[in-house]
Amino acid sequence: xxxxxxxxxxxxxxxxxxxxxxxxxxxxxxxxxxxxxxxxxxxxxxxxxxxxxxxxxxxxxxxxxxxxxxxxxxxxxxxxxxxxxxxxxxxxxxxxxxxxxxxxxxxxxxxxxxxxxxxxxxxxxxxxxxxxxxxxxxxxxxxxxxxxxxxxxxxxxxxxxxxxxxxxxxxxxxx
Amino acid sequence: xxxxxxxxxxxxxxxxxxxxxxxxxxxxxxxxxxxxxxxxxxxxxxxxxxxxxxxxxxxxxxxxxxxxxxxxxxxxxxxxxxxxxxxxxxxxxxxxxxxxxxxxxxxxxxxxxxxxxxxxxxxxxxxxxxxxxxxxxxxxxxxxxxxxxx
Numbered sequence: 001x002x003x004x005x006x007x008x009x010x011x012x013x014x015x016x017x018x019x020x021x022x023x024x025x026x027x028x029x030x031x032x033x034x035x036x037x038x039x040x041x042x043x044x045x046x047x048x049x050x051x052x053x054x055x056x057x058x059x060x061x062x063x064x065x066x067x068x069x070x071x072x073x074x075x076x077x078x079x080x081x082x083x084x085x086x087x088x089x090x091x092x093x094x095x096x097x098x099x100x101x102x103x104x105x106x107x108x109x110x111x112x113x114x115x116x117x118x119x120x121x122x123x124x125x126x127x128x129x130x131x132x133x134x135x136x137x138x139x140x141x142x143x144x145x146x147x148x149x150x151x152x153x154x155x156x157x158x159x160x161x162x163x164x165x166x167x168x169x170x171x172x173x174x175x
Numbered sequence: 176x177x178x179x180x181x182x183x184x185x186x187x188x189x190x191x192x193x194x195x196x197x198x199x200x201x202x203x204x205x206x207x208x209x210x211x212x213x214x215x216x217x218x219x220x221x222x223x224x225x226x227x228x229x230x231x232x233x234x235x236x237x238x239x240x241x242x243x244x245x246x247x248x249x250x251x252x253x254x255x256x257x258x259x260x261x262x263x264x265x266x267x268x269x270x271x272x273x274x275x276x277x278x279x280x281x282x283x284x285x286x287x288x289x290x291x292x293x294x295x296x297x298x299x300x301x302x303x304x305x306x307x308x309x310x311x312x313x314x315x316x317x318x319x320x321x322x323x324x325x
Contacts, residue, residue: 050211054203058219063306066226070313135273135287137208145213146291150271153294154256157301161253164305171312 006046013039024082026072034065047112051141177314179233189231196224204299208288214295218252218302225303226310234314245307252301259293 016036020029037060044053110117127144137143145153180186204217225242232238260271268275273290274283281289 051213051216054211054216055219058216058223062223063219066223066230067309067313070310074313134284135291136284137288137291139208139210139213141211142207142213142291142295146294147273147287150260150273150294153298154260154271157253157256157298160305161250161301164249164308167309167312172315 009039009042009046013043026082027069030065030068030072033068034061037061037064051139177229177234179236180231185231189227193224193228193231196227197221200224204295205292207295208291214298215302217295218299219306221299222303222306225307229307229310229314242307243311245304246311248300249304249308250301252297252299252304255297255300256294259290259297263290 013036016032016039020032020036023029023032037056041053041056041061044050044056110119114120127148128140131140131143132138135143135147137147180189200217200220200223203212203220204214207213207217225245228238229242259273259276262277263272263275264270266275266277271290271294273287276286276290278286278289
């Protein structure tokens, strides 16, 4: 397979993620985080997860940036400039070790798109085959989210609702 | 408190763009059964269009009064979602088993399809209202006064 745009895409994800951490100004950090989300949504689309890419682009790159910016506008300007202390010795030792451990574990993962991997032999084939007969919904993702796993989605909606209520209770004291 | 934006370019473009964004949000919401999209994304896009109108025209503009009215339907999305589940129970089945929705003249698969659409509308309403509510909470003037006064 000819690698044309995947490597630059992953590099852009890495560079924007690193930049969002390292940059001195919080405003630049927020904007870099938004572009990071956008590149990450391109990665999701490349992997074939179009619904996730859509959510990442809308929520990560759009909404979260707006919320971060509104929070920054409510903050004192001198608080948005960061003086970062240098990382401690434990951080410098433990995090590379953790990364090596994750890479070691990743070698046991099944190949991408392997039909015999555990994720694609358990119940996914049933969903893929039965979905259209069951509920006339061509998009299997929606059918799983809203029909087969409907209770989970309802509790997720409760979580979003609770987040809105908590924000209103914490931030709107006088109104 | 968000003041209206001065630039006539921003105002004109906003007046033009907001309906387009809203139509796109509705398209994403109702097309979620046939392609990428769905209740969550559609709700976020609808909420974002309302945030855009608040950011451009300010808190006190007549357009923003409509957005403030939207805040009163907080919780209606949850009610729609759980209400569909309750209707399924009234129809004699399990909670959120759309096959038991009591609608005459529809076969089982079409009932399930209808149930998916109704719950997606519920999710979209819930998410849109929550997004607008969080933005209103964050941009209230009292926060800044509180942080200054300690």
